[in-house]
């Protein structure tokens with residue numbers, strides 16, 4: 381009776397424009413570079429591309445500090461380039477999802493320049509201010525600030541302004557209906573061009589109590605929870621849905637999902653008419669520990685979130701992004717003998733869970749962390765300001781650099797590895813950030829030629845998901861929950877049942893099939909030539925098998 385939701389059946393490819401393809405030799409990826417790679421994108425089997433911000437920006441936070449929402453960043457190209465990109469994508473049946481960054485703007489946005497100029501400015505109320513005559517404002521934590529203080533004193537009007545992120549990212553005041561209408565107008569501008577949706581940056585943070593009640597004990601581990609779900613958040617989303625989203629056939633996904641699955645459901649319950657999807661940080665958080673992650677924790681998190689959405693709502697499935705280290709380094713095994721197999725296993729996982737899969741560019745090749753050992757190599761404001769903080773506190777800089785080697789966001793922001801020529805085919809100039817030396821062996825051109833490459837495995841996986849609705853809609857059931865090395869589950873839709881078995885370890889392992897499960901025919905997908913058969917699967921290191929059950 382009802383048309384299926386396209387955004388449930390598609391695979392989203394997250395594309396970091398700065399690092400994807402440079403077309404003019406300035407060392408910075410750009411829109412014409414992306415245009416030149418559209419056939420490649422199409423060939424991977426993804427259906428939608430989420431572009432990180434491409435709007436005018438002084439680039440304090442690589443485009444997440446926007447100075448004009450309706451202009452293209454000159455480094456990335458022109459509005460003509462954008463229109464051509466969108467046309468080229470639509471001609472190939474690819475959807476385009478844009479980043480919507482409206483928790484904050486740049487301090488160089490015209491609104492903020494006006495707002496800071498005078499307490500009487502009509503734009504004053506577009507941002508949050510605390511007049512200094514009221515004393516020091518109640519403590520708020522900022523994740524990127526060198527002092528971790530979200531209040532910045534501005535002498536021009538003797539007031540503090542609020543910035544949850546960097547000092548160049550003042551928070552927009554969503555309590556102000558004029559601001560909200562400006563945002564909706566801007567959204568319509570892009571939607572009327574024909575874009576297919578928005579990924580809504582840090583959206584769970586937009587609602588704030590303008591009286592700023594005290595939040596004692598705020599720190600880097602609890603600020604996300606504390607800032608989540610401020611008053612009227614869902615009023616704003618319902619208003620936005622009424623006035624903008626509901627008028628278009630688009631997909632919306634909020635970064636941040638509240639504090640738990642129950643809060644996440646409030647964003648996506650269709651009856652509430654807000655958004656289609658959110659994504660949470662619990663799964664990626666499992667790997668952000670000093671020790672290597674525990675597979676049982678990963679299973680527990682994914683299984684808990686799946687069950688919360690089993691009857692209504694929809695999830696996003698991801699392991700990596702431009703904010704996270706490379707998935708192969710973090711959840712797989714980057715050693716040369718295991719890199720490819722583990723990357724294929726992780727992609728098998730992403731494409732066989734219930735929810736819309738998100739692949740971060742380069743993960744379809746199994747790219748790995750770069751591990752800079754010098755602070756001068758870093759570009760990320762978070763890494764650089766973190767270094768300043770440790771330094772000013774007299775902390776251990778070597779220890780900080782060691783942590784950054786594992787967790788820095790720059791690990792996943794190095795240029796895409798197209799081929800083995802100079803600069804990996806990314807640029808003819810000097811790249812804005814160093815290229816991972818692994819490009820001589822790990823690159824798209826080489827993988828294109830190898831039938832069993834990570835890339836070609838990714839293509840088989842997207843095609844498999846496309847062909848089998850059970851992998852999109854089928855019910856998920858975890859098997860052998862306590863097993864510390866094997867992640868096994870079934871997906872079931874009507875009479876059809878599929879088994880997925882993933883050996884998350886560098887050791888061959890035997891996995892006895894639970895009673896009653898009988899494979900039927902050849903696996904749909906397998907990252908080894910050997911087929912596990914019989915009532916026990918003899919699995920190779922990092923082997924990943926998808927097989928239909930009788």
Ligand code: TEU
Nearest residue numbers: 441444481523545581582702703762789
């Ligand atoms: O990230 C929001 C967010 O919650 C981040 O603080 C995240 O926890 C952090 O990057 C992990 O290191 C979004 C964008 O994805 C990020 O790239 C931006 O820097 C941030 O918003 C500000 O716009």
Ligand code: CA
Nearest residue numbers: 403404408410
């Ligand atoms: Ca360029």
